[in-house]
Amino acid sequence: xxxxxxxxxxxxxxxxxxxxxxxxxxxxxxxxxxxxxxxxxxxxxxxxxxxxxxxxxxxxxxxxxxxxxxxxxxxxxxxxxxxxxxxxxxxxxxxxxxxxxxxxx
Amino acid sequence: xxxxxxxxxxxxxxxxxxxxxxxxxxxxxxxxxxxxxxxxxxxxxxxxxxxxxxxxxxxxxxxxxxxxxxxxxxxxxxxxxxxxxxxxxxxxxxxxxxxxxxxxxxxxxxxxxxxxxxxxxxxxxxxxxxxxxxxxxxxxxxxxxxxxxxxxxxxxxxxxxxxxxxxxxxxxxxxxxxxxxxxxxxxxxxxxxxxxxxxxxxxxxxxxxxxxxxxxxxxxxxxxxxxxxxxxxxxxxxxxxxxxxxxxxxxxxxxxxxxxxxxxxxxxxxxxxxxxxxxxxxxxxxxxxxxxxxxxxxxxxxxxxxx
Numbered sequence: 001x002x003x004x005x006x007x008x009x010x011x012x013x014x015x016x017x018x019x020x021x022x023x024x025x026x027x028x029x030x031x032x033x034x035x036x037x038x039x040x041x042x043x044x045x046x047x048x049x050x051x052x053x054x055x056x057x058x059x060x061x062x063x064x065x066x067x068x069x070x071x072x073x074x075x076x077x078x079x080x081x082x083x084x085x086x087x088x089x090x091x092x093x094x095x096x097x098x099x100x101x102x103x104x105x
Numbered sequence: 106x107x108x109x110x111x112x113x114x115x116x117x118x119x120x121x122x123x124x125x126x127x128x129x130x131x132x133x134x135x136x137x138x139x140x141x142x143x144x145x146x147x148x149x150x151x152x153x154x155x156x157x158x159x160x161x162x163x164x165x166x167x168x169x170x171x172x173x174x175x176x177x178x179x180x181x182x183x184x185x186x187x188x189x190x191x192x193x194x195x196x197x198x199x200x201x202x203x204x205x206x207x208x209x210x211x212x213x214x215x216x217x218x219x220x221x222x223x224x225x226x227x228x229x230x231x232x233x234x235x236x237x238x239x240x241x242x243x244x245x246x247x248x249x250x251x252x253x254x255x256x257x258x259x260x261x262x263x264x265x266x267x268x269x270x271x272x273x274x275x276x277x278x279x280x281x282x283x284x285x286x287x288x289x290x291x292x293x294x295x296x297x298x299x300x301x302x303x304x305x306x307x308x309x310x311x312x313x314x315x316x317x318x319x320x321x322x323x324x325x326x327x328x329x330x331x332x333x334x335x336x337x338x339x340x341x342x343x344x345x346x347x348x349x350x351x352x353x354x355x356x357x358x359x360x361x362x363x364x365x366x367x368x369x370x371x372x373x374x375x376x377x378x379x380x381x382x383x384x385x386x387x388x389x390x391x392x393x394x395x396x397x398x399x400x401x402x403x404x405x406x407x408x409x410x411x412x
Contacts (some may be wrong), residue, residue: 017265053168057270100253 005036005071012069016061019054023097025062029089032080039073041066047087056077116172116283116314120298121248129256135310136247141198143241144184146234147197150177150396153213157223169267175225176260180238183253200403204396212295213374214389215365221284227293232330233299235261236279236323244317268411269334269388276338289340293331293369297359302378328353343372365389 013031025031025045033044043062047055047060050058063075087105092097112129115122122128122350128136154174162170185195212230217223224288238261242254275281304319311319317376328344335342343356361383 019266021259051168053172055164055168057169057267101257101259102252 002036002071005032005069008069009034009036009041009066010070013062014067016058016065019095019096020056021101021103024095025058027091027094029085029091029094030058033064036072039071041075041077043070043077045077046080046085052080108401113312116246120246121251122246123248132313132315133191135262135313135315136250137188137193139241139315140184140188140191140250140312142208143237144181144188145207146213146237147177148181148185149213149395150234151181151301152398153217153226153392155398156217156391160219160223161221162223164272172269173264176223176264180257180260183257184250187250187253196403200400204392207388207396209294210299211385211389212292212299213396214392215292215368216293216391219284219288221275221281222269222288222292225285226272227264228272228334229268229289229292229296229331231261232269233262233296233327235265236326237300240316240318240323242313246314260357272338275341280368281363282319282339284369285338286340289342291370293342294357294359294361294363294370296327296331297324297355298381302381325352 003074010026010031013026013034016025017023018025018028018030018082028048030046030048031043032046035042043066045059045062047058052058059077062077066072066075090105098105107127107129109129109131112127112132115127122132135271151174154170154177157170158251165317185193185198187197188198189239210233212226218329235258238254238258242251245251245254250261252264275285301320302321308319310316332342332344332346344353345356346352347354357370357372360376360378362371362374362376362380364371366386381406
């Protein structure tokens with residue numbers, strides 16, 4: 001597994017935004033793990049709630065962005081709920097953005 | 106009591122209004138009028154969204170459509186809540202007002218009958234609503250409204266993206282594209298009407314800095330979005346860009362006659378604005394049923410509560 005490619009993949013996911021807020025899936029704390037083996041990116045993904053309406057949208061965004069990277073031909077997403085997402089998962093920059101939008105982080 | 110001169114001097118300095126005591130009666134009247142239009146537009150988009158489920162929503166889009174509806178109700182709540190601060194009774198506004206006293210786009214009164222119509226309502230309709238929000242968010246002198254719209258704007262932007270995705274998906278097949286064109290043919294002129302009659306020479310709402318752009322400014326901003334987007338999908342809209350005038354020009358007389366029962370425009374029959382106002386006042390085909398739906402929920406809730 002290439003560590004450089006994993007780092008590149010994490011960086012690429014900074015471009016995949018949460019559908020509702022101008023915050024990336026990384027800063028939202030939705031990515032719980034990322035590995036690349038034989039050209040397959042294995043992503044562990046969670047959502048802010050089980051009722052999230054935009055799950056397909058987020059998965060599609062992740063797949064499209066990662067497939068753009070040289071060295072990744074397939075993206076395998078595993079949805080994980082253990083432990084459930086909480087506000088503690090937000091990156092400090094995400095808290096600042098939410099606060100600016102008038103939403104309590 | 107603040108005078109008109111004092112208020113206008115403050116507005117000219119770029120100051121914002123925070124409390125009712127800082128307003129003149131005329132300013133309050135215009136602000137309330139705009140809040141009512143904004144609230145009604147958000148609120149009455151919900152029965153339209155609800156009607157999509159009669160058409161049939163693919164499983165993967167059920168939660169997104171519900172989420173859009175929930176957002177719109179939240180936005181309506183913000184506008185009505187601000188009206189409450191200005192002395193209005195929200196229950197009577199929503200549940201007791203006559204059909205003809207509502208002030209929302211005629212577009213929402215039309216029956217939605219297939220999936221391409223849903224896609225166009227979201228992909229082209231949501232943008233029109235979003236423009237109205239941004240015209241207030243970036244310019245309005247009433248600070249509480251402006252603050253509240255920050256979140257609304259983000260959500261409206263996402264609704265547009267959702268609608269664009271639905272339209273793009275359909276445009277990928279010849280049948281889908283044909284369906285979209287059929288929908289656009291009757292929906293687009295209604296969205297041109299969405300922004301209201303031509304700009305007035307003197308617009309008191311702009312003078313009070315309650316909004317930035319005029320109805321014609323909004324329409325041009327709308328065309329600048331809709332024309333390239335539709336073209337990118339292979340859809341034809343009845344308008345073109347005039348290089349000399351440096352603006353979009355409609356290829357049909359505006360306004361003109363519309364038959365809501367047939368969902369058909371007659372581009373050979375120009376109309377006067379008073380005729381359009383009369384059609385709006387009568388409301389469209391679904392208005393009565395939607396209003397009864399809203400009232401019925403309220404009545405049964407009150408009955409259960411013994412009120």
